[in-house]
Amino acid sequence: MAVRIGGEAGQGLETVGQMLAKIVVRSGYHVLTTQSAMSRIRGGHNYFTLLIGGEPLLGPAEDIDLLVAFSDETVAVHQEHLSEQGIVLVGQDMEASSGARMLNVPYSELAEDKIVANVAALGVVCALIGLKEETAAGVVEDTIGKKHAQMVSKNLDALHQGMDWLKGQNPDFQTLPPAPENLSQLALNGNQAIALGALAGGVNFCSFYPMTPATGVALNLIAQAERFDLVCEQAEDEIAAINMALGASFTGARSLVPTSGGGFALMGEGISLAGMTETPVVIVLAQRPGPATGLPTRTEQADLELALSTGHGEFPRVIFAPGSPEECFHLTRKALYLTERFQTPAIILSDQYLADSIRSVPRFDFDALSEPEMPGATLETPEDYQRFAWTETGVSPRFIPGAGPSLVVADSDEHTPDGHITEDHQVRIRMVNKRLKKLEGLVQEVVPPDYQGDEQPDLLLLTWGSSRGAVLEAAEALRSRDQSVATLYFSQVWPLDPGQFAEYLHRAGSVAAVEGNATGQFARLIRRETGFEVQRKVLRYDGLPLTGEEILRQLSS
């Protein structure tokens, strides 16, 4: 079942959407939300869509079953997507107040205060799709009580009024089937999952400059700053943010920097500095459509090549592209581990769709996770310490300045093992090789791509990052039409280990790259690394996430 809530910015759609997602998850269903907002705080047209089901959900759907309209524009824009049995909820003060399959809700009667009209609507929706008031009330209490304890009863009353009113209407609408049993899950979006993974991975320093859609990562960490003694600082610009993170990391913090494309571009020199000084740092690059300011509140996967090549000079890096909140959690932990282990920058490529999309996620098994090893905790004060000592692996022991009498010297100039400036050509060659040597270690740790489907499929769908779900759905749909299809999905896009996947490309009848950008950047990377040319491309770059339906349409055209 798909529920879409639409209206103007400032009407509390997001709050209602988030609460509904949580109610759905607590009721034992799966959920996947998508958010479409304009870059404004009031007015405009925004909508929040929830896909609800008994089975795990992969990607966004296009048809909707219930449209909750807080503005006439919502009705005009989305009515055409309404399924046959679908219903529209409208307010009594709207122009589109009556018509076929429309329910006219008297919000002013249900909510004593206009400010809680959205929660009255939440009540109507819950009753309409068959969710229990007890569960809904619990979520309303938890959500509202956190910020405005004195508003709880007013909101609970509106919720109750909404549910009660609907019961008297007897609408012709199919409620959700009973939820599967024993589902114990979280409702988590990509940004929240990255923050949680960062905490589990030992992050204790976060510097950032606010930029949609990455700010949520910082805000989620700030919310835990007191509890975990984190240092979270809003920097004067992105250049400062990355440099602060490096300063903190140099003195033993575990640093993370969230940003989006424009801010990431500003960080380029700092990322190069991390490569040169071998200072660990994780950068979260939550993509949005460019160039320049582009579509600031929408989604795209067009910064892959930026992430691959940012920073002048040559140095190793690792780039993850999680395709779900679960992967956001685990890959953020892994990024923190790898950046510390190999002392070179790690990048997490997410995007607006993934950052804001709330999913039902099984609880993470913390018993299976090891405690994060903190930098320098185990290193005894070394004698004659050299920060960039030659080693077999290219990784030099990292000692923390101030942790003992050994001195630690790092330089952005080419340097000798003790960290001091050199212009000696032989030292230069050895140092470049030492840094690049770390790539071999990183390749040993590569997360293999996920292959699903026939061994020799007629069609192989190649994808990465947040497009994963839509691709899996499209493949499922094609299989149901008896087509021979497989999928090859990458959650790590650099470094690549062609030994893990080249054979899949060659075995398929044809390969189509599915990406949220205009030029097929990942297909180009695959060609560069393997020589294999992907001929077919399924691309989307209108600012919206790929859907299974969109992929099917493009494949059949």
Added chain:
Amino acid sequence: MKTDQVHSLYASRSYICEVNMVSIEDFGQYETAWCPGCGNFSILKCIKKALAGKSIAPHQVLFVSGIGQAAKAPHYMNCNLFNGLHGRSLPVATGARLSNPELTVIAESGDGCMYGEGGNHFLAALRRNVNMTMLVHDNQIYGLTKGQASPTTDPGHLTKAQPRGVQVESFHPLGVAIAMKAGFVARGFTGMQDQLVELIQAAIDFPGFALVDILQQCVSFNHVNTFEWYKKRCQPLASDYDPEDWKAAMSKSLEWGDSIPTGILYMNKTRNSFEHNLSITSRGPLFRQKRNLDAVVEVMESFA
């Protein structure tokens, strides 16, 4: 400088110093890449003297520098050092200090690096008031890139890059810092070394952000503001000058002509340091922190 020479110098140095027994020799003596007669030599000497005088051992101090001839200074002494990018020493120093509030953190670089490329960081550092020291080698010219105008070059100054003379107003770091009610604002001069040592020590002692702008000669590229030029003009502040009087300090900061005041122009004791406000100092260095996964599980449960 020959690499092997530096190596042997470093290898011969014992880094372990007894507390209260720090001498200027503990900071070492190294060959430099500077021109003979450069003001950097005096500044380097004064820094070592200031640290030894305060019994701060090499391992207790972290220098963060940018790029330029001045930024090389910490390479020529024993200390912890992060020599980063042009203009970016202050944010690195900020991160380092917040991560380890037990370190004495000193950002050191030239006028172009600190006030030009790093101008926004300078303004933010004044506002943030993190307990650290900013030492600016101010020779009113770009030395490393061979003589272009810097933010503090006086208008009209002729250079190869500004053949009609500098056409923009010069930046007034002390005036800006005082206008923003920064913690500690001082000016020193390489020709007044006893005072410079005291200024650096007072800056380190100050529990907030401390700027020491150090006027120095550039023997190769600034033939206007020479050592003699500064020597003729630099005057210590009168003994009855009150650095806590903001209005007096504002007006003092504008004096730049036949007489240039040196000393502590302004001190703001009414502001708490950033670390103090965020209880960072009491928490200790982040590298000693352990992550409690049970607490992370509690955070996870808040999403259920």
